[in-house]
Amino acid sequence: MQSDEPLGGGAAAPPPKILILGVGNLILKDDGFGVHLVNELQNTEFPDNVTLLEAGTVSHQLIPLLHEIDHLIVIDVVEAGDTPGSIFRFTPEDMQFTSDRMVSLHQISLIDVLRMTELTGRRPATVIIGVQPKDVATWSLELSEELKAVIPKVKSLLADELRRIQAGQNTRSTGAETIPDRA
Numbered sequence: 402m403q404s405d406e407p408l409g410g411g412a413a414a415p416p417p418k419i420l421i422l423g424v425g426n427l428i429l430k431d432d433g434f435g436v437h438l439v440n441e442l443q444n445t446e447f448p449d450n451v452t453l454l455e456a457g458t459v460s461h462q463l464i465p466l467l468h469e470i471d472h473l474i475v476i477d478v479v480e481a482g483d484t485p486g487s488i489f490r491f492t493p494e495d496m497q498f499t500s501d502r503m504v505s506l507h508q509i510s511l512i513d514v515l516r517m518t519e520l521t522g523r524r525p526a527t528v529i530i531g532v533q534p535k536d537v538a539t540w541s542l543e544l545s546e547e548l549k550a551v552i553p554k555v556k557s558l559l560a561d562e563l564r565r566i567q568a569g570q571n572t573r574s575t576g577a578e579t580i581p582d583r584a
Contacts, residue, residue, distance in 0.1 A: 490558065
């Protein structure tokens with residue numbers, strides 16, 4: 402039976418499910434930046450729709466979790482040939498360029514996991530906040546001073562990204578961007 406009456410009521414859409422993923426090898430100095438940052442954020446209060454996860458080196462075991470979320474924010478180091486501590490924001494689509502200039506140290510694993518997620522369901526909208534490392538070869542649990550210095554800026558960028566997502570703004574970028582004002 403059809404009715405010409407407008408539909409009434411209805412609930413507001415639930416907030417998007419967001420995962421902040423810290424990536425890196427904690428024992429290789431700056432390579433562990435994403436893990437250090439997410440661990441540091443553990444005592445920060447986030448809305449119920451935001452989850453923090455320290456993933457170490459990305460694994461295919463993340464695929465089921467990625468199917469359950471709407472937005473993924475990856476914190477990682479990025480080998481861009483820039484000054485240590487330089488910060489970048491980009492999406493996986495931005496990584497389709499032919500230049501060897503910007504390549505995540507975990508790019509293959511992360512991109513492969515995102516592709517597998519897409520093939521087996523749906524892929525979350527993804528943003529990567531990357532930092533140029535100084536040293537990823539030394540065995541150490543400590544970050545370089547250059548990367549320690551940018552932690553507050555990355556936290557601020559992360560907060561901006563969360564506000565953008567919560568406001569329903571598209572998180573796709575128009576290309577990889579360098580975040581100015583490193584310190």
